[in-house]
Amino acid sequence: MRQDRDNEAGGEPLDAAGVRAPTDNARRRPVPPAVTGARGRPSLEGVADMPARERAYHELKFRIMEGRLPPGTTLLEAEVANLLGLSRTPVREALIKLEEEGLVDVRPRHGISVRAQSIDDLSDIYDVFSTLEVKAVELAARRGIETNDGRRLSGILDQLERATQREDPVRWSHLDDQFHSELVSLSGNNRLCATLRQYWDQQYRARMAIVHMRPSTAQSDREHRAILQAVVERDIRRAAHLHQQHRDRADRLALELLRRGPA
Incomplete structure (x- = not known):
């Protein structure tokens, strides 16, 4: 099922586990302090100062892990780049890394799909x-x-x-x-x-x-x-x-x- 950026914050059901994408108000709330170490929580702290490739990776991972890009979301590479305000090259590199971590499936010429978990x-x-x-x-x-x-x-x-x-x-x-x-x-x-x-x-x-x-x-x-x-x-x-x-x-x-x- 294709979901665009409007759906990303639209509060639609995500999966059988009951995770829901946050509303626009929730997205504007400050990110809580991250736990570091073996159980680190997602954080956007310092992301704005990172090189484009690292920024793309951390921003996408944050959105996926916090449910803002829920399982089943599909986006073209150009849509992901537009979402992050970055060029396609660093986005492409970030997506390859996220695929290696099992968070997305990358399909050439068809974009990406956020992977669900059984x-x-x-x-x-x-x-x-x-x-x-x-x-x-x-x-x-x-x-x-x-x-x-x-x-x-x-x-x-x-x-x-x-x-x-x-x-x-x-x-x-x-x-x-x-x-x-x-x-x-x-x-x-x-x-x-x-x-x-x-x-x-x-x-x-x-x-x-x-x-x-x-x-x-x-x-x-x-x-x-x-x-x-x-x-x-x-x-x-x-x-x-x-x-x-x-x-x-x-x-x-x-x-x-x-x-x-x-x-």
Whole structure:
């Protein structure tokens, strides 16, 4: 189905997961601070100062991941260039990179189509992502973490628990990403963190689709505390076991909610 730039902000349904494109007012709201690391959130910060090729890539990726160019959207290369206010050469290079990341399909002379994700696709992504994140936590426990790092992570968990009490799933989700990103970074393995970021990007749209569908996050809060304690105590086996249980439960819940779709 062809969707033009007017549809991009028209609030039309996106997919079975219930993601919707934001309205013009939503598009004008400031971009929230981005979480960095293995669970980085899309941001347009600094994009205006980038070379044209990088700007095209980051702007398109932001629109796709935030649902402004929903799955199934098809555009000609010239339409994409016009949308971004750039020439076709940097846009073409950006589209090739986005295709390599699995976000779009590029068809010569027919433009691009934003790729949808099936439940099977997401299940495969979760399998890889969770396995790597467990390994990162195991490495963090093996290396040990500084007292200041432990205090900082505990402070994030304090905020998570307050978000649970306030029943604020959006704030909770943001803090959850921050906690996991910072914990993973303490593994000391930059290659592992970079690979996690790649697989995080591939599941980001699905995560945002179920933010408001999640049940109470109190159990996750308890699991986070236990994982952090094991890492602080350098109990490698326990840290890996607890985090594996945490990821298994979270992945099952996410897939269940995605299958169910919006109420």
